[in-house]
Amino acid sequence: MGDLRMADRMMAAFEEITDVDADLHSGLRRRRDVFVSRPAYSEQAFQEQHTENVKEPVSVLTRIRRKAGKCSCSPSTVKKFICSVIPILSWLPKYDIRGLLPRDLISGMTVGIFRIPHGMAHAILADVSPIYGLYTSFFPAIVYAIFGTSRQLSIGTFAVVSIMSGQAIDKVMEVIKQERNQAVTMPTTSPYTVAPGGAVNSSLGGYSPTEEGGVGGGGTAMFAPGEEAILRAEIGALLAMIVGLIQVAMSVLRLGFVTCYLADPLVRGFTTGAAFHVFTSQFNKLFGVPVPRHSGIFALPKTYRDFFLNIHLTNVAAMINSILGILFLVIVKELQDKFKDKIKFPLPIELAVIIASTAAAYAGDFSNRYGMPIVGEISTTSLPAPIMPPLRYTSIIISDAFVIAIVAFSVSVSLSVIFAKRNKYDVSSNQELLGYGSSNVLSSFFLCYPCSGSLSRSLLQDLGGGKTQIAGIVSTVPILLVLFLLTQFFQSLPVGCLAAIVVVALRGMFRQFKDIRDLWQFSRMDCMLWLVTCLAVIILGVDIGLGVGVAVAIFSVILRTQRPKCGIMGHIPNTDIYRDLSYYQAAEELPGLKIFRVNAPIYFANAEYIKMNMYSITGVNPLKILQEREKKEKGLAKAQAKYKKTNGVEEIQNGEIAIESHEMTPPNNHPGQNHGNNHEITATNAELLEAGTSSSHQSVEEVDPNLVKTIILDFGAVSFVDAMGLSTLKVIVADYEKVQVDIIMANCRGPIRALLFKSGFLDLIGLDKIYVTLHDAVLQHVDNEHGLLASPSCRLVSEPGAVVKYHLAANEEPERPLSETIDTNI
Numbered sequence: 001m002g003d004l005r006m007a008d009r010m011m012a013a014f015e016e017i018t019d020v021d022a023d024l025h026s027g028l029r030r031r032r033d034v035f036v037s038r039p040a041y042s043e044q045a046f047q048e049q050h051t052e053n054v055k056e057p058v059s060v061l062t063r064i065r066r067k068a069g070k071c072s073c074s075p076s077t078v079k080k081f082i083c084s085v086i087p088i089l090s091w092l093p094k095y096d097i098r099g100l101l102p103r104d105l106i107s108g109m110t111v112g113i114f115r116i117p118h119g120m121a122h123a124i125l126a127d128v129s130p131i132y133g134l135y136t137s138f139f140p141a142i143v144y145a146i147f148g149t150s151r152q153l154s155i156g157t158f159a160v161v162s163i164m165s166g167q168a169i170d171k172v173m174e175v176i177k178q179e180r181n182q183a184v185t186m187p188t189t190s191p192y193t194v195a196p197g198g199a200v201n202s203s204l205g206g207y208s209p210t211e212e213g214g215v216g217g218g219g220t221a222m223f224a225p226g227e228e229a230i231l232r233a234e235i236g237a238l239l240a241m242i243v244g245l246i247q248v249a250m251s252v253l254r255l256g257f258v259t260c261y262l263a264d265p266l267v268r269g270f271t272t273g274a275a276f277h278v279f280t281s282q283f284n285k286l287f288g289v290p291v292p293r294h295s296g297i298f299a300l301p302k303t304y305r306d307f308f309l310n311i312h313l314t315n316v317a318a319m320i321n322s323i324l325g326i327l328f329l330v331i332v333k334e335l336q337d338k339f340k341d342k343i344k345f346p347l348p349i350e351l352a353v354i355i356a357s358t359a360a361a362y363a364g365d366f367s368n369r370y371g372m373p374i375v376g377e378i379s380t381t382s383l384p385a386p387i388m389p390p391l392r393y394t395s396i397i398i399s400d401a402f403v404i405a406i407v408a409f410s411v412s413v414s415l416s417v418i419f420a421k422r423n424k425y426d427v428s429s430n431q432e433l434l435g436y437g438s439s440n441v442l443s444s445f446f447l448c449y450p451c452s453g454s455l456s457r458s459l460l461q462d463l464g465g466g467k468t469q470i471a472g473i474v475s476t477v478p479i480l481l482v483l484f485l486l487t488q489f490f491q492s493l494p495v496g497c498l499a500a501i502v503v504v505a506l507r508g509m510f511r512q513f514k515d516i517r518d519l520w521q522f523s524r525m526d527c528m529l530w531l532v533t534c535l536a537v538i539i540l541g542v543d544i545g546l547g548v549g550v551a552v553a554i555f556s557v558i559l560r561t562q563r564p565k566c567g568i569m570g571h572i573p574n575t576d577i578y579r580d581l582s583y584y585q586a587a588e589e590l591p592g593l594k595i596f597r598v599n600a601p602i603y604f605a606n607a608e609y610i611k612m613n614m615y616s617i618t619g620v621n622p623l624k625i626l627q628e629r630e631k632k633e634k635g636l637a638k639a640q641a642k643y644k645k646t647n648g649v650e651e652i653q654n655g656e657i658a659i660e661s662h663e664m665t666p667p668n669n670h671p672g673q674n675h676g677n678n679h680e681i682t683a684t685n686a687e688l689l690e691a692g693t694s695s696s697h698q699s700v701e702e703v704d705p706n707l708v709k710t711i712i713l714d715f716g717a718v719s720f721v722d723a724m725g726l727s728t729l730k731v732i733v734a735d736y737e738k739v740q741v742d743i744i745m746a747n748c749r750g751p752i753r754a755l756l757f758k759s760g761f762l763d764l765i766g767l768d769k770i771y772v773t774l775h776d777a778v779l780q781h782v783d784n785e786h787g788l789l790a791s792p793s794c795r796l797v798s799e800p801g802a803v804v805k806y807h808l809a810a811n812e813e814p815e816r817p818l819s820e821t822i823d824t825n826i
Helices: 002-010 043-049 060-070 075-085 097-125 130-147 159-180 227-252 256-261 264-281 283-287 299-309 316-338 349-364 366-370 391-423 429-444 455-463 470-474 477-485 495-505 507-522 524-540 542-562 607-617 622-647 683-694 723-738 750-759 761-765 774-781
Strands: 013-016 034-038 192-194 200-202 566-571 578-580 593-598 650-653 656-659 710-714 742-746 804-808
Touching: 075 429, 097 130, 097 159, 097 349, 097 455, 097 470, 097 477, 097 495, 130 429, 130 470, 130 477, 159 227, 159 264, 159 391, 159 542, 227 256, 227 391, 227 429, 256 391, 256 429, 256 542, 264 283, 264 299, 264 391, 264 507, 264 524, 264 542, 283 299, 283 316, 283 495, 316 349, 316 366, 316 495, 349 366, 349 495, 391 429, 391 455, 391 542, 495 507, 507 524, 524 542, 566 607, 578 774, 593 607, 593 774, 607 622, 607 723, 622 723, 710 774, 723 742, 723 750, 723 761, 742 761, 742 774, 750 761
Parallel strands: 593 710, 710 742
Antiparallel strands: 013 034, 034 804, 192 200, 566 578, 566 593, 650 656
8 A cells, every 4th residue: 555655656647627618808718727746856866766867978089980980981971061062052953943033033133233333332432443342242142152051142242341341451551652651742541632633533443634634643642543443452352362261261160150249239239330430431422522541549530530621622513413312312212111012122223323423424524524533444354354362461451351251241141040030941150151251262363352241132132032042143144234334334423422322321220229229128238238339339440349349248248147136036825836026926935944046157257246145135144143153152251251250150051151159248338238148240240141141042942933944046047057156055055054054956957967966066965955846845845843834824735745746727716725736645
């Protein structure tokens, strides 16, 4: 009979009562009644019945041998490896021409029309000729279609990457100028300068006729005509090569996870701050004012200072052209946003503005008549011959290349993941790194600067119905037509028109200021990360600002775990649920028991804080208790010594003061004074007696049921414990042991249990004081001898040592009495 009863106690039962009806008025479905019966387990009892798997340590050599044993050079393995590196080989043979090709053609041609103005406009952000922006929109898209895994990502020029590339190119150009050691009349790196005759010369490889009809020189005296433009293009190509090599190396080393350090508030704050740099860099082109280009710390204030110093050189024709372009673009885009439900596809208004502005400038001869800055001569070779970038400048821009590689990858892979989820397929971050790196490396031989994914073009490709990378290849066709047929037409393109396109395109980035309000309500720490990153980028520069943002993001994580939220848990009556007392009024604190929950890993940064926080909020500070005891003992010893000195003999037994009567012979007799063997208690004796009484044992007194005798550490939210955290736990257990308070643990995860086993911590606390769940710890370890469970408010679902059998009642039903929730068979 006993065996059967024990078997019943060890057997888990699960019963369900089917729903009868539903509450149609409240809209809440009635929950089913669930009964569970099982023993309350400590880790020791659980391990005796369910043996935990012991993982044998594996040496590094053994792991290498196992990996090597799985490697093979069979044809199928080689084919699988090649297809994983070059994904187009796996999906192109299965391409559905009838079902997918029409969609990819329409989407690709739509995106291709937008690539033309984007490429030319973003090129001036890097201070290279617009023709190189078209190259960067053409070559990387073809390479990415071969190595990339995203079907909607549009690779090409990107505003933030372009402005960062321009700053890196400027850095090398300054070194070249110093090497040539020649003075310049105006210290500017801008490709547009004012000729003595009033015309504007372009150092981007073009020319602008002077009033006498001659050909102006280059942008600066130290460069031959067109030389600076070629140098800037070659440096941009070198930058693209280094960026691509860094991304390929990251792919080989499987470092695709680095984007986890770039939180969304950080990226959005960074792009918003970079938008200010992009906006400021276009002022000289919008107004035709020659302004030196600055980079680094306080670049924006210096740029605005030089702009207002040279504002008297404003080209009125360029300013009017830019203002008209901005107004037209803003009006059309606002109308398009307003009627976006009716207009399914965005209108190529940028291309229309470019065509209209170029035609007007050509027909009116604005360059000769009004000195309006134009693009100037563009190479007629259509596609450049592959050349090797100048490697001698690698050491100067390698730091900038590393930052650009991270930024370009983080932006592009974020877009890839978004569109992959929307279209229900998977992308590999490491393969994406290989795709971006290959695009940059191979394109660098054709004078392309670093490329990245674009949100606007990728969204357009997705909305246009693009389903594969074929759409990306098709999007290069319009650029190819421009390069072969229309390069001469774009020679009269006003530079201010491209600047107007860039400025209007920044609307989306500036709208990200709305994030501040939402983040402030959701998480003030994330809001501060956004603000600090944005301000750092604006004040300190794009590269330094990004580093500051990453440092703040890492510091915010440390700060959150350094001072974690800890709390005292309370019991929800008639359930096995425990909740923080500060959040739930229904939670009740069990008498004589404190449940302390740690909501963070315990490591070197927060171990001491958790210990002191535990001492504080549990109300049982062993350090203060020991100090008070020591203080009372010293006071007792002092009073004892004083009593011996003034009154004679005394004995202290078991902390109580026994005063022997003796005859006292006062030196002077006064009327009314006591004589004989009567014991006189003076003020000093009263103090001593009171001290002795207070320190006596409470054996004759009732034990306070609210006296804390046990503290449970809930480790349900603790992910790991390091060496210092473990040492702190040992100190906590030792401190509470000195004041006769038991420490037990619950909800310890597998890695933490393994650490406790290896470290010898269980020798200090014992395996029987670690419990599988928090409810098991409460049921099995609460001391019932002093009435800790006798209180009616302590409505546990079972008694200590009993089978855990509880009832989860529907919330619409009245509360069930305790007798219905306890297994009456035990």
